Amino acid sequence: MAASSSSACASMVKMLSPRVFINFRGDELRKNFISHLEQALEKGNIHYFIDTQVVPSEDIEILFKEIEDSKIALAVFSERYSEAKWCLNELVKIMEMVDEKKLRVIPIFFKVTVDDVKHQRGNFGINLHGNHTDRSNFPKWVKALKSVTAKMGLTSAGYGTERELIDAIVRAVEEVQAIISKEGEGTNLLSTNISSVTVSYSRDTSIGRTREQPRTDPTLYGIEQMLEQLEDKLFDFGCAESRIVGIVGMPGIGKTSLATAYYNKYNNEVVFHKNVLSIREKSKSHGTQWLKNTLLNGQDFDEKADMFSKKILCVLDDVSHKDQVNFLSTKREWINRGSKVVITTRDKSSIEELVDDIYVVPCLNDKEALQLFNSHAFNDQTTSATGTFPDLTKRFVEYAEGNPRALEELGKEICGREEAHWKERLATLPDRCNQNILIDWKISYDNLTDQQKDVFLDIACFFRSEEEDYVNCLLDGTKAVRDLTEKHLICISAGRIEMHNLMCTLGKELGSSDQNKSGERMWNPIKAIPVLCSEHVSEGTSKVRGFFLDTSRSISRGIALNEDTFSKSFDHSNLRYLKIYGSVYPQQCKVNLPEGLEFPFQEIRYLHWLTFPLKELPPDFNPNNLIDLRLPYSKIIKVWETAKDAPRLKWVDLSYSTNLVDLSALSKAKDLLRLNLEGCTKLSELPREMKYMKSLVFINLRGCVMISSLPPKLDLIFLKTLILSGCTNFNKFVLYSENLEILRLDGTAIKSLPTTIQKFKKLVLLNLKDCKKLEFLPDCLDKLKALEELILSGCAKFTRFPDIKENMENLQILLLDGTSVEEVPNILLHCAKFKDQLVYQRPFRMNEVSLLRRLCLSGNQKIRSLGSNMSQLYHLKWIDLKDCTALESISTLPPNLQCLDAHNCISLKTVASPLALLIPTTQQVPSSFIFTNCEKLEHVAKSEIICCAHNKSRLLSEALNRHNQGFASEALVATSFPGSEVPAWFSHRASGAELEPELPQHWSENGFVGIALCAIVSFNDHKTQNNKLQVKCKCVFNNVETSLSNFDCHIGGLSETSDKERPIKSSHVFIGYTNWLNIKNCLEDDSMKGYIPTKGFIKFEVTDDTKEVMNCEILRCGFSLVHESGSWEASSMKENVRQGGSILSRLVRGIKWLFNI
Incomplete structure (x- = not known):
C-alpha cells in the first residue's frame, strides 16, 4: 500500500511538473541516445513528450499543439537533423514560443559543433542545403538555427561519455523546472540570479531569456570584433571543456585591454574569478613562484585546491617566462570543467606548451587607428580638419601601423602643437623614438639573449625587409630569427623579415650606441661621414659592427679617402657589414680611393660598394667569411689577381661592371647561390670551374654581348633561373639542369634548341623573343609538361610550330606575334588513346581541355584561318590578331573570351555563326571585340x-x-x-x-x-x-x-x-x-x-x-x-x-x- 501510494505521488509530481518537449531526428538517435535519455527522464520523474507517440502522417499542427503545452524544449542537434523538414519546422515553432517568453529551450549539440549549427557548416550544412529543393522555408529555418545557438546548451564534446551528457541534461532540466516553479510562486524570473545555481554550461546564464551583456569600453577601438574572435577560441561557457587560451602580440598592441574586457564581460558567469596583472614585474620582485602562491593561497595544486575545485575565470596578464605558469600544465586535469583561463604574453614560446589555442591581437584598421590618434592628438576635434592637419594626421597614423600604444603616445606628444612642429616631428620619426614607447618596448629587448639582441639590431639597422633565408644565412640567425618572431619583435611576411616602424626606430636608436657589446652600427650619414674624414680618424678606436653610408644623403661632392682610412677607423676583427651606396642615384657614388685601399678585415660578411673605384679588390682582403659581395657599376677588371678561397660566399653581384673581363678569381666559390653579371659587356667567357658550383640557383647574364656559349659540360642540378637576354653573340645553348624553371634566351643568336631541353621537366617560362635566327623548335617540345609561358614574338624566320602529340597541360600563354607560322598550332589535348579512340574523335570534357589563356598571332602575314578547334579552348581569354593581313575568316570562338583584337585584318571577310560559344558565367570581366x-x-x-x-x-x-x-x-x-x-x-x-x-x-x-x-x-x-x-x-x-x-x-x-x-x-x-x-x-x-x-x-x-x-x-x-x-x-x-x-x-x-x- 505504501509502495502504491509512493508511486501515485511520484506520478502526480511528474504530471504537475513543467513538461519537456524533445525535438530530434528520430531515425538517427531514437534507439540509442534518445532511448537512454528517456530512461533518465523517467527516473527523474520528469514529464516529457516525444513524437514517437504520433504517427508520422499526422498533421504538424498536432506537434505544434504539443509544443504549446510544454514549458521546456530540448532541441537535440545531430549531423542529420537538418535533413528533416519536420524537425526544422518544430524548431521554428519552439523559437517563436521562446521569443514570446512562453517556453525555455536547451539546445543539445550531439556530435556537432555550435558553429556547424549556427553557420550551417560541415555535414550539418550539407544536409540542410542538399535535401530541400523548396527554398521558401530557408530564411525562417536559418533564423531559428542562429537564435537557438545563442541560448544555453550542452555539447557532447564536453563530456567523456553519453551517460555523463545525459546526466547533465537531466540536471539542467531539473534546475530550469525549479526556476519555473519559483516563477509560479511569484518570483520574477528576470530578477533571478541564476549564477547562484550550479548550471555551468552557457554564456547566457538564463535559459529561455536574454540578459544584457556588460558593454565594453567604447574608447577601446576595435575591441568588439576582437572579443568575438577571442570568444570563439574560448568556447561558450555552456561548454563543459576547460579552455586555456593565450593572447599574444607585440608591445602596445592591446593584449591586456582585450583580456580585461573579456574578464569584465564574463566574470559574473562563474563563482570564482581573478584578474592577475603585471606578472612579469611581480615575478621579477618575488620570484617565479609568486603567481602560483597568489592563486592557490599557499595550497598544493591538486583537486582539493579551493580555486580549481570550482568553475573559474582567470586572467593572467603579462607572463614573460614559462616557469611562471608551469604549475598549470603539470596537473591540468584538476582544473574544473568549463573553466576559462586567459594568458597574455609578448612571448608565444612561454605558453605554447600550455594553451589550447593562441589569439594573435591584430593591428587596428585605418578607421579605428585614425579615431584613436585624433582622440589624443586634438583637444578640439574641429582642428583635425583644418589646414594641412588631415594630411599630417594620415602620415602619423600610417607610421604607427595600427599599434594602439604608438597611436596614443604619438598623439599625446604632439597634442596642442603647431603644424610646423608636426612636420618637424614627422621628419625625425624614423630616427628618434618616443621616450614613453622606448621605455616600455625596451623591456622586450632587455629580456633577449646576446645573440638575439645582435640579430634584432642588425635587422633594424641594416636588413629590414630582406628575405628570411638571406638574413638567416648572413647573420647565422635561424634560431634567433625564430625566437624574435615568437616574441613579436619581428614578423615574416611573404618570405621577408618585417618589423613595425616604431620597433625599427627603437632598434636603430639602440644599435647606434657605442655601448653595445657587439659594437656600434653606423647607419646615420651624419654620424658616418666624420669617420671617413681623415682629420677625424683615430687609429683602431671604433668597435663598429656595421657601416652603411648613403652618399646621396650626405655627400654633395666626391670625397677622396686615404688607403688606410678604413683600417685605422675600425676594429679589424669586428667589422661585419660595409655598404657604400647612393639611394637617389644608384649609378653614382662619390667615394674615391686614389691611393688604393687597405682592407684587413677578417670578419667581413657583407661588402656592398656601388661604383667601386679600383680595378680589383685589395690583395689583403681575406674573403674567408664573406657571404655577400655586391659591386655593381664598379671599375674592376677582375675580382682578385688570383683565385681565393671563399667557402661561405653565396651571393655575387657585379652587374654593369663594364671593364670586367676575368671571373676566374671566383672559381673556388663552390657554394655560390646567385651570380649577377648583367651588363658586363667585355666579359667574353665564364670560368670552366663553374661546373663545380653545384649550388647555383640563379645566373643573370643579360646584356653580356661578348659571351657566345656556356662552359662545356655545365651540369647545374639546382639551377632554377638562367637569363641570357640580349646576349647578341650567344649562338649555342647546352645545359643540363633538372630543376630549371625560367629560361630567357630572348635577343640571342641561336638558330634552334637541342633535344636535351626535354629534360627540363620543371621549366615554366621559355622566352625566345626576337631570336631573329631561330628557325624551328625540336619536336620534343611537348615533353615540357610544366611549361606555362612560351614567347616566340619577333622570331621572323620561325615558320613551323612543332607537331604537338602530347598534352602540354599547363601552357597558358603562347605569343607568336611577328613569326612566319602558316597555321595556328594544335594546342588541344592529345592523348595516345582513350578506349581505343583518339580524343579528337569524340567530344571533349572540361578537364581535358587546354589551359591556354592568351594567344598572340599579331603581324602574321600567312595565316588565313584560325582553324576549327578554337572554340574548344575553354580557358582562352585573349586573342591578338592585329595586322594579320592574310586572315580571311574567324571560326567559332571559345566561351570565356574577353578580348579579340582583329585591328587591320584587311582581308577578313567572314566570321563563324555563332561567333562564340556562350555559357552562363559567374565572371564579370568586361569583354571587347575589335x-x-x-x-x-x-x-x-x-x-x-x-x-x-x-x-x-x-x-x-x-x-x-x-x-x-x-x-x-x-x-x-x-x-x-x-x-x-x-x-x-x-x-x-x-x-x-x-x-x-x-x-x-x-x-x-x-x-x-x-x-x-x-x-x-x-x-x-x-x-x-x-x-x-x-x-x-x-x-x-x-x-x-x-x-x-x-x-x-x-x-x-x-x-x-x-x-x-x-x-x-x-x-x-x-x-x-x-x-x-x-x-x-x-x-x-x-x-x-x-x-x-x-x-x-x-x-x-x-x-x-x-x-x-x-x-x-x-x-x-x-x-x-x-x-x-x-x-x-x-x-x-x-x-x-x-x-x-x-x-x-x-x-x-x-x-x-x-x-x-
Missing part, C-alpha cells in the same frame, strides 16, 4: 558580331545582378567595326554626338538587364600611338521631378598602346553594352519609389585616355534598352541574323556540345 580597319567584313559577319556581343553582355549583366556587383563604368561588352550607320534595331538614333531619348512606360519591367549605346565615328585617317583610343559617353537620366542617375561609360576603343602608329581609316561603328544596376537599385529604394526615369541625355566623345581627340568626329549615335533573350529575339535584330535557328537555341546547342550532354 574589328577596326577590317574593311572587307561582310554585312552578315557584322550582324553576327553584334549578336554575339549582345548575348555575352546579357550573360554578364545577369552575373552582375546575381553577385550584386553594382554599376560597371566600363562597357560589359564592346565591339567596333567599319560602318557609317547606327543599326536599325536601336530604338533611339540621332545625328551628331548628343542624344535625348524618351523612355517608354514600364521600361524597367519585362526582363530589363541593361542598355546599349552606339556611336559612329569618323577618323579622317587618324593615327593613334602610345595613348589608348577610347569612345566614351556621359549619361544623365531623370524625370520631371528629379535627376536619378548621372554616370560616365566607356563603350569601346583600341585594346592597348602600341609602339607603332595604328592608322584608322573611314568611319567606324562602336557599340557598347552595360548594365544599369544603379538605376535599378535607385528604383528599389523606398525614398525613390515612383520616381521612374522618363528621359535621358547622352553625349559621346573620343579621347586618347587623357584628352579629347579633336580630329575625330561623332557622326551619329544611338541608344536602346536591352532585355532578356526572349525580348531580344522578338526585336528587329532577329532579321539581321543568319538563318539557322534563334539565338537562344544556338546558345543551348553550344552548351550541350560543350559539355557533351
